[in-house]
Amino acid sequence: MPFLPNFKDLIDILLVAGLLYATFKLMRNSGALSIFMGVLAFVALWILVSFVLDMRLLGAFMDKIISVGAIALIVLFQNEIRRFLVMLGSRRRWEVLGQFFPSRKDKKESSDHWVMHIVLACKELSRGKVGALIVLEDRVLLDEYVKTGEFIDANLSGQLIRNIFFKNSPLHDGAMIISNERIKAAACILPVAHDDTLPKELGLRHRAALGVSQVTDAKAVVVSEETGRISLAYQGNLNHNLTIEELERLLTEKS
Numbered sequence: 001m002p003f004l005p006n007f008k009d010l011i012d013i014l015l016v017a018g019l020l021y022a023t024f025k026l027m028r029n030s031g032a033l034s035i036f037m038g039v040l041a042f043v044a045l046w047i048l049v050s051f052v053l054d055m056r057l058l059g060a061f062m063d064k065i066i067s068v069g070a071i072a073l074i075v076l077f078q079n080e081i082r083r084f085l086v087m088l089g090s091r092r093r094w095e096v097l098g099q100f101f102p103s104r105k106d107k108k109e110s111s112d113h114w115v116m117h118i119v120l121a122c123k124e125l126s127r128g129k130v131g132a133l134i135v136l137e138d139r140v141l142l143d144e145y146v147k148t149g150e151f152i153d154a155n156l157s158g159q160l161i162r163n164i165f166f167k168n169s170p171l172h173d174g175a176m177i178i179s180n181e182r183i184k185a186a187a188c189i190l191p192v193a194h195d196d197t198l199p200k201e202l203g204l205r206h207r208a209a210l211g212v213s214q215v216t217d218a219k220a221v222v223v224s225e226e227t228g229r230i231s232l233a234y235q236g237n238l239n240h241n242l243t244i245e246e247l248e249r250l251l252t253e254k255s
Contacts, residue, residue: 114156114181115251121161122223122230123244131172131225132165133205135190136251137179140216146177149188156181165223175208175220191215198238201226209233219251 046066050059118134125132135142150171154160156178164171164186174187193210209220213233220233230242232250239250 115248117156117158118161118178118221118251119244119248121158122221122247124158124162125165125223126228126230129225129228130162130165130167130223131205132161132221132223133175133190133209134161134221135175135177135188135209135212136219136221137177137184138217138219140218142177142179142184142212142216142218145175145188145190145212146179146185149174149177149185151185152183153185154183156183175212190220202238206231206233206238210236210238213237221247221251 043066046059046062049055049062118136122132122134135145160183161176163169164176164183166172171186175190176186177184177188190208191211191214192204192207193214195207195210198207198210203224203226205222205224209222209231210233212218212220214236217235222231222233223229224231229240230244230247232239232242232247234250239246242250
């Protein structure tokens with residue numbers, strides 16, 4: 001008798017497909033897609049050897065690898081897992097559904113005219129070789145980092161951004177956090193990424209930008225005090241030496 005899936009089976013299949021798609025998208029954005037595809041290939045090979053070809057010796061060997069595979073996956077994808085759990089546990093967790101069902105409000109807000117204040121401020125800061133670290137909050141709230149700095153809650157303004165990062169300003173060191181198109185706080189302390197692959201010329205600002213992008217979905221813009229070059233960290237990746245046009249595009253494009 002042929003297998004006829006019922007409504008419950010269809011829901012089960014759709015949920016698994018959605019989970020795989022969300023995982024694929026997360027891996028692609030974080031640069032770990034090749035590892036994820038390798039894991040899927042190994043699982044497919046294990047199913048083929050153990051259940052289709054019934055090769056007992058090789059199947060038993062692969063069973064042992066699969067049994068400890070969960071620990072290996074946690075080690076390999078620790079940053080992605082942490083970012084997913086932080087997003088899931090945030091007060092805005094239901095906004096994740098907006099990735100699959102975008103509302104008209106989301107489309108209306110996609111113009112991101114406020115980004116120009118940040119872009120123009122970074123242009124002036126870069127020209128004067130004034131160091132800056134600007135973090136843009138997305139779905140994951142950054143309240144724990146806001147508490148480490150000076151609370152401002154001011155309208156977003158390019159001139160205010162430049163004044164805060166002025167070399168003699170008491171708020172010059174640390175990160176500025178922008179939330180809901182407002183400057184929430186400045187001189188904030190962020191988690192630092194301990195990545196040995198980063199070039200040695202990149203300082204604490206770049207490591208802090210990369211660190212916050214590894215544990216949240218925020219975008220972090222860095223202006224180097226030594227070279228004036230602009231970088232952007234997002235989802236554990238750091239884009240170096242950006243032009244103003246590239247910075248604007250990366251800040252406005254949706255994940």
